[in-house]
Every structure is written in C-alpha cells, then in structure tokens.
Amino acid sequence: MNNYDDETTFAIGELAREFDITPRSIRFYEEQGLMSPSRTGQNRVYLNKDRVRLKLILRGKRLGFSLAEVKTLFDMYDSNPNSAVQLEAMLEMTEQKRAVLRQQLEDIQMLMTELDDVEARCREELAELKRGKIA
Amino acid sequence: MNNYDDETTFAIGELAREFDITPRSIRFYEEQGLMSPSRTGQNRVYLNKDRVRLKLILRGKRLGFSLAEVKTLFDMYDSNPNSAVQLEAMLEMTEQKRAVLRQQLEDIQMLMTELDDVEARCREELAELKRGKIA
DNA sequence: GTACAGGTTTACGTTAACGTTAATTACAAT
DNA sequence: ATTGTAATTAACGTTAACGTAAACCTGTAC
Structure with a gap:
C-alpha cells in the first residue's frame, strides 16, 4: 500500500x-x-x-x-552517494542522537519516581483529611 | 555525594x-x-x-x-497543599503527566530501533565498500 | 460571466529561550 | 591606586520554523 x-x-x-x-x-x-x-x-x-x-x-x-541537519544529510547523499565519508557522517549523527535519547530516558525515569513520591504524599494527606485529622 | x-x-x-x-x-x-x-x-x-x-x-x-510548562508544575507543587481540592487537582495533573511520559518512553524506544536499522544499513554498506565490492 | 477553490509571490509578524553589548558596582589582590 | 574578577540592570538582537496577510492568477462549476 x-x-x-x-x-x-x-x-x-x-x-x-x-x-x-x-x-x-x-x-x-x-x-x-x-x-x-x-x-x-x-x-x-x-x-x-x-x-x-x-x-x-x-x-x-x-x-x-533540524531542517539544516536534514539538508546536510541530503547534500551529502546527493553529492556523493554511498561514499564512505557520507556513511560515516551519518553514523556520527545517529550516534549523537542516540546519546540524547539515552539522557531523556534517564530523565523520564527519575521524573517518574518523583511523581510517585508526590502522588503518595498526596494520597496520604487526602486520607488524613477524610479521617478528619485535619480540618 | x-x-x-x-x-x-x-x-x-x-x-x-x-x-x-x-x-x-x-x-x-x-x-x-x-x-x-x-x-x-x-x-x-x-x-x-x-x-x-x-x-x-x-x-x-x-x-x-517549555519553561512555561515547568512553571505551571512548580506553581501546582507550591500551592497550598492543605486543601483537598488542591490535592486532587495535583493528582490529576501528575496522572496526566505520567501518561505523557509513558507516551514519550514508547516514542523513544521506537526511534531507537529506527536508529538501529539506519546504523545497521550504514555499517553493512561500509563493510561492502571495504571489501571493494563497490568502487 | 461570475463565483470559488485552488494555486502563486512578497514580505512582515511571531514565539521561545536565551545571546550580547553597555554601563555600572563591588570586593580582592598586587 | 590600579588591576582583575564577578556581579548587577536594561535593552536590543538572534534563530528556527513557520503563520499570516495582501494582492494576484486560473481553471472549473453553475
């Protein structure tokens, strides 16, 4: 299709x-x-x-x-397709991107556990409110 | 540390x-x-x-x-934690963020496998170049 | 023939997240 | 006393990736 x-x-x-x-x-x-x-x-x-x-x-x-980066890749491919230089440049760019993604994964995991904490404290306080311990 | x-x-x-x-x-x-x-x-x-x-x-x-979004989160976190309304709003907010984070996790994993593919093809072509199969 | 739904160029406007002077202040060392 | 280093505010400049008119052409539908 x-x-x-x-x-x-x-x-x-x-x-x-x-x-x-x-x-x-x-x-x-x-x-x-x-x-x-x-x-x-x-x-x-x-x-x-x-x-x-x-x-x-x-x-x-x-x-x-970025569009500029995409253009760089296009230009390299158009001028010298399948050249070792172009392929190695491509590898370098993907490796950089991979590093960024790894960092994001780490950040997300930390943020999630922090959200767990916040949520737990919220639920606890809510429970206390319902038990009437706090006005 | x-x-x-x-x-x-x-x-x-x-x-x-x-x-x-x-x-x-x-x-x-x-x-x-x-x-x-x-x-x-x-x-x-x-x-x-x-x-x-x-x-x-x-x-x-x-x-x-964005910085504006971060500020929204901070404002929520800082706001009066003694009211049940506030706490429930906070819970809702964290749950929404959690959903967003889950989505991002999924996206990143997909992107990573895409990068794997690109990289694999690059390495393969490079290997062929070195074997002299292509001028 | 006229309305309309597309296409065109030119050019200024927008948003986020700072960068970049400039002009000034203050403390620390030589 | 001068030099150096780090701080301050104020305000204009910058970049990316388009958005948004304005003013125009053009083929088809009714």
Whole structure:
C-alpha cells in the first residue's frame, strides 16, 4: 500500500493533506533547499520522489534533527552517494542522537519516581483529611 | 555525594558552571518566575533548595517541556497543599503527566530501533565498500 | 460571466529561550 | 591606586520554523 509509480503527480495541497502539514511548510522546505519540484506554468508539481523526500524530511524532524541537519544529510547523499565519508557522517549523527535519547530516558525515569513520591504524599494527606485529622 | 546542607550558599556563577549554563539563563529563569533566590546587597544568593529547583528546570527542558510548562508544575507543587481540592487537582495533573511520559518512553524506544536499522544499513554498506565490492 | 477553490509571490509578524553589548558596582589582590 | 574578577540592570538582537496577510492568477462549476 502507499505505492505510487514514477508518473503520478501531486499538487501541493494533496501532499499537505496527506502529511497533515500546511502548504506553507512545504514551500518553506523548498526555500531552504530541501526539495525542488518541477512546475507546470507557475504551479508546483510533485512526483513520487519529491513525496519521498518530504517523508524523509518529516521523519528527520521526528528524530529531532533540524531542517539544516536534514539538508546536510541530503547534500551529502546527493553529492556523493554511498561514499564512505557520507556513511560515516551519518553514523556520527545517529550516534549523537542516540546519546540524547539515552539522557531523556534517564530523565523520564527519575521524573517518574518523583511523581510517585508526590502522588503518595498526596494520597496520604487526602486520607488524613477524610479521617478528619485535619480540618 | 552531591549532598549539601541547608546553609550552604552558591553564587550565580557557581551554579552556572555546575550545570554548564550561563548566568544569563539563570537570571532568565528567575525573570520567568521559576526561581526566587534571596540577596545580599544586590547580589543573588542561592541555597540548596534553589539549586534543586534549577536542576528540575533543566531536567524538564531535557524532557521537552517549555519553561512555561515547568512553571505551571512548580506553581501546582507550591500551592497550598492543605486543601483537598488542591490535592486532587495535583493528582490529576501528575496522572496526566505520567501518561505523557509513558507516551514519550514508547516514542523513544521506537526511534531507537529506527536508529538501529539506519546504523545497521550504514555499517553493512561500509563493510561492502571495504571489501571493494563497490568502487 | 461570475463565483470559488485552488494555486502563486512578497514580505512582515511571531514565539521561545536565551545571546550580547553597555554601563555600572563591588570586593580582592598586587 | 590600579588591576582583575564577578556581579548587577536594561535593552536590543538572534534563530528556527513557520503563520499570516495582501494582492494576484486560473481553471472549473453553475
């Protein structure tokens, strides 16, 4: 499913709806050099490869990369695909991201136990209130 | 370790160094109502409770909370803990946050496996490059 | 033919979380 | 007395990722 051939075209609004973003965002990504759709007259026309690019941009964002970082990856891939240099740069970026995620996991665990404490104290005080020990 | 008594005081620069942020940031947090250190003359003086607050702010940030959200949590925590209404509101709030954290945990785990995939493909291609299968 | 639903460019506005001077104060050491 | 280090307030500057008009074209529906 979700498999288009190389002829199928999309208007900017279609892609916007599909990925639940605004046309403005898509134009912005183009302005930042992340996409370059063709045109019919003055209207942008997107092929499936452009659609895939957009998907990659959004996935990069979900992974916490900035648009500039995504562009860096695109540029590297476009200029020298499958080069050892590009692949190693990619590995480095993923490793950095992994470190951030590890830190977040740790933080979440600490926060959760703190929430446990707060909750326990709340329940205790509530129980005392109901027993009438405090007005 | 890292255990200070309630008398120990800190200058703004000390805290900045300890948490690897700038004094400007600490003043900004105060300006946003997240801290209120005492003073000697016109200089800010931080006690351990302030230091703990700062730690919590930074942890919240790492978790993706805005300063405004952190402030909301602080306000709730600080507000009168003697009323049953307040306590129940607090419980509701912590339960909501807990749900958010659970979701984040899930997201992070998915992202990590995605990174695993990317990394695995990279290493594989690198290995092929080294075996000379690709020019 | 006119309304309308899309598309277009240009350009200024917005928000968060600080950065960056500037001008001043205060204590500590040389 | 001067130099150095750390602190202060006030206020304007910055970045990312768009939002939001304004003013325009353009093909289809009625």
